[in-house]
Amino acid sequence: AQKITQTQPGMFVQEKEAVTLDCTYDTSDQSYGLFWYKQPSSGEMIFLIYQGSYDEQNATEGRYSLNFQKARKSANLVISASQLGDSAMYFCAMRGGRIQGAQKLVFGQGTRLTINP
Amino acid sequence: GAVVSQHPSRVICKSGTSVKIECRSLDFQATTMFWYRQFPKQSLMLMATSNEGSKATYEQGVEKDKFLINHASLTLSTLTVTSAHPEDSSFYICSARGAQGVFGNTIYFGEGSWLTVV
Numbered sequence: 001a002q003k004i005t006q007t008q009p010g011m012f013v014q015e016k017e018a019v020t021l022d023c024t025y026d027t028s029d030q031s032y033g034l035f036w037y038k039q040p041s042s043g044e045m046i047f048l049i050y051q052g053s054y055d056e057q058n059a060t061e062g063r064y065s066l067n068f069q070k071a072r073k074s075a076n077l078v079i080s081a082s083q084l085g086d087s088a089m090y091f092c093a094m095r096g097g098r099i100q101g102a103q104k105l106v107f108g109q110g111t112r113l114t115i116n117p
Numbered sequence: 118g119a120v121v122s123q124h125p126s127r128v129i130c131k132s133g134t135s136v137k138i139e140c141r142s143l144d145f146q147a148t149t150m151f152w153y154r155q156f157p158k159q160s161l162m163l164m165a166t167s168n169e170g171s172k173a174t175y176e177q178g179v180e181k182d183k184f185l186i187n188h189a190s191l192t193l194s195t196l197t198v199t200s201a202h203p204e205d206s207s208f209y210i211c212s213a214r215g216a217q218g219v220f221g222n223t224i225y226f227g228e229g230s231w232l233t234v235v
């Protein structure tokens with residue numbers, strides 16, 4: 001079974017500082033994918049970044065980067081130069097398995113990030 | 118812009134009635150879509166897998182007769198909450214995976230639907 005663990009229920013960061021949101025995962029699959037989503041209070045799930053298990057380089061998307069440490073089974077999200085608009089709930093998720101199972105997502109508990117001015 | 122659209126964004130219905138939520142993939146065909154439910158301050162929980170042209174696959178503990186899923190076309194899946202009760206009040210959100218070569222491995226979500234049963 002797949003499992004995602006986010007151990008930080010809440011994070012408070014000063015504006016313009018960098019922040020790291022932790023995510024560890026557990027799976028027996030060799031091929032899997034890791035996602036980070038941002039969920040503002042409106043509820044929509046905004047895709048941020050994706051890392052495939054066979055990707056050798058860490059994924060980056062603008063201010064977002066994913067610190068992928070396969071041996072440690074961790075996929076931390078790093079947000080550089082945080083902004084007030086970054087305040088939201090952040091979810092780490094994993095897909096894996098075969099065929100249809102490869103499209104299912106298992107989510108972590110989420111981390112509520114608050115950016116202080 | 119959004120690649121998966123969900124409607125309505127908010128709906129209030131009376132207890133005992135049924136309500137339908139639509140999930141559409143825009144600009145791509147989605148043979149499989151997924152429906153999740155999210156309670157306040159909790160994570161998303163997968164309810165069912167919607168398969169175009171065949172029956173949906175429900176996760177353990179989800180009542181298939183209560184949460185009817187229809188995937189009539191390659192771009193539309195609907196979730197119907199039948200005989201709604203106040204405890205069905207929740208946030209429902211769908212997802213679809215983009216086609217290979219177009220949207221790659223990314224899984225996109227709709228905007229979500231807030232259901233309130235009174």
